[in-house]
Amino acid sequence: MVIFGILFFIFGFNYLKGKNLFNVSDAYYTEFDYNGLTTASPVTIKGNNVGKINKITYIVETGKTRVSFTVDDELKFSKNSKMRLYPLGLLDGNGLAIIPADDDQIAEDGDFLQSEVEPGLIKNLSENFSGLSEGLDDTLKSADSLLVSINGLVEDDSKEGLKHAIKELNLTLTSFKNLSGSFNSLIAKNQDSLTQVISNFNSISKDLAVLSNDLKDVEISKTISSLDTTLLQVNALLADMEHGEGTLGKLLKDDKLYHNLEVASQQLSELLQDVKLNPKRYVNVSVFGGKNKEGYVKPEDERQ
Known part of the structure; x- marks a missing residue:
């Protein structure tokens, strides 16, 4: 049990460090003049993720950055291949790409591989470092100005100083307190009315529920x-x-x-x-039996 506990401790400790003892991978090394990688940077070949970076160490004697990385043991490539440092994107950092060479000298565990940097990346790194230093300098100047202003505010004994601000804050809190008291008094005075309103609302909601049930029964x-x-x-x-x-x-x-x-x-x-x-032509009433023998004469004006 003691031996099993020791082995379990070693496995768990290495697992927390990102190492899996059951995953057999080959480790390789390369060096760069500048460090543009992190342990979370991927190791790729032709755009495919095939490994990870184990350790990044700065060599004081040479002034270079040594990168230790592992790849899948099933991946075979030439030891004359080059490791290229390239940007992943604007916010994604950089990655390490394997540029395979066309020969039969297969790389083995522990080999040191030559490195190269994608053109323009070093210039971008130097510009980023210089921009970072300038931005940090501006930030420190702004922080210094802010501290000076705060000191002046605290040391100001005039009506426009901190005492006046605290007085105004107390007045504001007092106003809120009075408003809260008025609101509570209003609720207490109109409690019966509010209760009636809530009761009416409940009644209306019940009626609406009944109406909705009736609508369900209608064969629309x-x-x-x-x-x-x-x-x-x-x-x-x-x-x-x-x-x-x-x-x-x-x-x-x-x-x-x-x-x-x-x-x-x-x-x-x-x-x-x-x-x-x-x-007389249509209604012939004559006392003496006379008869109109005249014909029809059309008038000049038809409206007559």
């Missing part, structure tokens, strides 16, 4: 189906009328009916005129 689908059938019939009737079919269609579309009505109206107008001008 059948009603809509009947309405749809009625609308189809009305559309058919209007289509027949448009094509001049049926009595209403003939009344709307037949010009002969309009012409006959116009002629009949004209004849009726003339008949009424004749009755008005010669009533």
Whole structure:
């Protein structure tokens, strides 16, 4: 049990450090003049993630950064391959890419590989470091100005100083306290009314619930189906009328009916005129049995 506990401790300690004792991987080394990597940076080949960085060490004697990394033991590549430092993206940092060489000298565990840096990356790193230093300098200057202002505020004994600000804050808190008291008093005075309002709201909600249940029982689908059938019939009737079919269609579309009505109206107008001008011709009432033999004379003005 003691041996098992020691082995479990060693495995757990290495697992927390990111090492899996059961995963067999080959370790390799390379060096760079600048450090642009982290232990979270990926190791890729042709865009595929095939390993990870184990350790990054600065060598004081040479002034270079040594990178130790592992790859999958199934991956075979030449020891003449180069390790390229390249940017992943604007916010993703950098990565380490294996640029394989075209030969049969397979790299083995512990080999040291030559390195290269993607063109323009060193310039970007130096610009970033210089920009960082300038930004840090501006930040320190701003912090110094802020501290000076705070000191002046604390040491100011005038009405515009910190004492005046604390006094105004006390007045504001007092106003909030008075407002809270007024609000509580208003609630206490109108408690019965508020209770009635809440009761009415509960009653309305119950009525709405009953109404919704009634609406569920209504066969809306059948009603809509009947309405749809009625609308189809009305559309058919209007289509027949448009094509001049049926009595209403003939009344709307037949010009002969309009012409006959116009002629009949004209004849009726003339008949009424004749009755008005010669009533004896239609109502013959004579005491002596006389008879009007004169013919119809059309007046000059037809409205007479």
